Amino acid sequence: MYSQGLIGADGRTGETEAFLAAFQARIDAEEKIEPKDAMPEGYRRTLVRQIGQHAHSEIVGMLPEGNWITRAPSLKRKAALLAKVQDEGGHGLYLYSAAETLGVTRDEMTEELLAGKAKYSSIFNYPTLTWADIGTIGWLVDGAAIMNQIPLCRCSFGPYARAMIRICKEESFHQRQGYEIMLTLCRGTEAQKAMAQDALDRWWWPSLMMFGPHDAESSHTEQSMAWKIKRFSNDELRQKFIDATVPQADYLGLKVPDPAMRWDEALNGGKGGYRHGAIDWDEFWRVVKGEGVMNRDRIAARKKAWEDGAWVREAALAHAAKRAARKVAAE
Amino acid sequence: MHEALLEIADDCLVLGHRLSEWCGHAPMLEEDLALPNMALDLIGVARGLYARAGEIEGKGRGEDDLAYFRGEREFRNCLLVERPNGDFAATMLRQLYFGAFMEPFWRAAAASTDDVVRGIAGKAAKEVAYHIRHAGEWVIRLGDGTEESAARMAHAVEAHHRYSGELFESSRAARAAEAAGVLPRRSEMRAEWDRVIGMVFVEAGLTVPEGVFMQTGGRAGLHGEDLGHMLAEMQSVARAHPGAVW
Numbered sequence: 001m002y003s004q005g006l007i008g009a010d011g012r013t014g015e016t017e018a019f020l021a022a023f024q025a026r027i028d029a030e031e032k033i034e035p036k037d038a039m040p041e042g043y044r045r046t047l048v049r050q051i052g053q054h055a056h057s058e059i060v061g062m063l064p065e066g067n068w069i070t071r072a073p074s075l076k077r078k079a080a081l082l083a084k085v086q087d088e089g090g091h092g093l094y095l096y097s098a099a100e101t102l103g104v105t106r107d108e109m110t111e112e113l114l115a116g117k118a119k120y121s122s123i124f125n126y127p128t129l130t131w132a133d134i135g136t137i138g139w140l141v142d143g144a145a146i147m148n149q150i151p152l153c154r155c156s157f158g159p160y161a162r163a164m165i166r167i168c169k170e171e172s173f174h175q176r177q178g179y180e181i182m183l184t185l186c187r188g189t190e191a192q193k194a195m196a197q198d199a200l201d202r203w204w205w206p207s208l209m210m211f212g213p214h215d216a217e218s219s220h221t222e223q224s225m226a227w228k229i230k231r232f233s234n235d236e237l238r239q240k241f242i243d244a245t246v247p248q249a250d251y252l253g254l255k256v257p258d259p260a261m262r263w264d265e266a267l268n269g270g271k272g273g274y275r276h277g278a279i280d281w282d283e284f285w286r287v288v289k290g291e292g293v294m295n296r297d298r299i300a301a302r303k304k305a306w307e308d309g310a311w312v313r314e315a316a317l318a319h320a321a322k323r324a325a326r327k328v329a330a331e
Numbered sequence: 332m333h334e335a336l337l338e339i340a341d342d343c344l345v346l347g348h349r350l351s352e353w354c355g356h357a358p359m360l361e362e363d364l365a366l367p368n369m370a371l372d373l374i375g376v377a378r379g380l381y382a383r384a385g386e387i388e389g390k391g392r393g394e395d396d397l398a399y400f401r402g403e404r405e406f407r408n409c410l411l412v413e414r415p416n417g418d419f420a421a422t423m424l425r426q427l428y429f430g431a432f433m434e435p436f437w438r439a440a441a442a443s444t445d446d447v448v449r450g451i452a453g454k455a456a457k458e459v460a461y462h463i464r465h466a467g468e469w470v471i472r473l474g475d476g477t478e479e480s481a482a483r484m485a486h487a488v489e490a491h492h493r494y495s496g497e498l499f500e501s502s503r504a505a506r507a508a509e510a511a512g513v514l515p516r517r518s519e520m521r522a523e524w525d526r527v528i529g530m531v532f533v534e535a536g537l538t539v540p541e542g543v544f545m546q547t548g549g550r551a552g553l554h555g556e557d558l559g560h561m562l563a564e565m566q567s568v569a570r571a572h573p574g575a576v577w
Contacts, residue, residue: 059360062354062355062363063355066354066355066356069351069352069354070348070351070352070564070565071564071565071567071568072568073399073568073569073572073575073577074395074399074569074577075344075374075377075378075381075394075395075398076378076577077577078351078374079371079374079375079378082351082354082367082370082371082374083367083371085354085355085367086354086363086364086367086368086371089354089355089360089363089364089367090364092360093360093361093364096360106360131568131577181577184576184577185577187576188575188576188577189572189574189575191572191575192572192575301355301356304356305355305356305357305358308356308358308418309357309358309359309362309419310358311477311479311480311483312358312359312419312473312480313358313359314476314477314479314480315472315473315476315477315479315480316472316476318476318477318480319471319472319473319475319476322475322476
């Protein structure tokens with residue numbers, strides 16, 4: 001998720017070399033940068049972009065899973081899914097707060113999302129078609145998010161790193177919950193197992209795309225690595241995810257939809273790993289640029305909630321102003 | 332006896348489901364967290380009551396059999412909770428009306444002769460006190476907010492008040508449970524409900540309607556048309572795979 005968080009980030013910065021060197025020395029000493037510390041403008045801009053896009057991903061991500069809350073097939077699953085989607089909203093809230101420490105407001109970030117200026121993870125532009133998608137999202141999408149986010153707990157920017165510690169704990173719970181849904185389906189009826197395989201077939205490649213373009217095509221990696229906003233490259237994280245996930249699919253008795261996938265002793269510095277087939281980057285960029293099945297619907301749903309809720313937010317402010325005025329009058 | 336528990340369980344599940352429909356679509360992020368929170372409380376209570384009802388019934392039906400494999404004529408919830416969400420004013424008013432009934436109900440049920448009901452009541456009373464606070468604050472904010480919000484709030488009262496009388500009615504099943512000391516007498520919640528609603532309405536600048544004809548029928552499975560659609564959606568996956576484990 002966070003690799004995509006850097007899409008559109010502008011790390012250019014215009015400070016003196018002495019300032020940049022002093023800042024870099026703090027980063028290299030693994031000191032946390034706090035909101036009131038001096039920082040290069042490019043560092044601030046990159047973080048606002050990345051944290052904001054990460055927050056948007058959490059908020060937009062509530063929609064595909066929310067699509068199944070009203071149809072969850074048991075009360076236990078219904079409660080668990082509600083709690084999970086609520087957690088995602090909570091992650092959005094911490095992340096917006098972390099971004100706000102850099103001088104941007106939640107409303108400004110929301111307007112950017114609704115205007116299509118800020119991105120969110122491409123994965124949420126795919127539709128959830130069956131109950132098995134809920135298991136698959138937990139297992140694969142949250143699994144990929146964890147791979148991305150664990151290193152962010154050590155991000156150089158303090159508020160982001162601290163928010164990520166809590167988020168990672170919850171994501172890890174979601175991932176296990178998703179896998180448990182898959183396990184239950186795979187031990188169930190033929191129809192349930194078919195539903196599980198179908199969901200894996202549809203979510204596998206988009207999950208791999210969550211890590212962002214190949215390193216050679218990833219334009220922001222170098223500066224973000226130096227600033228320790230990013231600690232591993234897209235391909236390194238993708239490989240870690242694949243190596244962890246393929247044996248999990250085997251255990252479920254499901255087949256990863258990649259005929260070229262094979263064990264390769266040479267990967268991971270000779271430790272071996274699963275070499276994957278070609279990723280369809282045309283599809284990735286198409287979805288990032290707005291032509292996924294659900295892009296328009298996702299933004300339309302967020303816009304509708306925002307616009308339909310305007311009178312509520314206005315009323316809350318009006319009431320608070322009235323109360324304050326009455327308090328002053330009474331004093 | 333078990334039917335009296337089903338009535339309250341259905342109230343909680345149906346209202347919890349309605350609240351869950353808001354998730355991801357609320358007017359602000361804080362409400363995207365608060366609405367599912369209340370939904371989770373209600374669904375949790377429903378699960379406990381279904382399990383107990385199934386046990387007392389003795390036919391081997393569990394919480395999911397009761398929630399997913401009964402049709403609208405078998406659901407015993409009151410009409411108030413099945414009302415569609417409408418706007419945020421309607422949702423908050425519905426929540427306040429239900430909460431203001433359930434809070435004294437659960438406090439009284441803490442003295443139930445049934446151990447399980449007693450346990451559920453202790454937890455539910457605390458949760459619903461928070462629901463009243465949350466919904467009550469919103470009713471006040473919206474009633475005493477802008478011209479538009481006040482009009483919407485007044486409309487919500489006009490639309491929902493007719494469903495408030497049914498809360499205090501005891502069906503035959505409820506009367507049996509009341510006689511056995513399992514559940515408190517519903518009519519006894521009236522004074523506290525009037526007090527809470529009156530207090531909130533004064534601050535919100537709303538008027539409690541008088542002379543409203545009170546709709547009823549939910550406890551006999553006589554619902555409005557919206558419940559059937561809600562159940563069709565809620566039960567669709569479970570019913571497409573009867574006997575499956577999820």
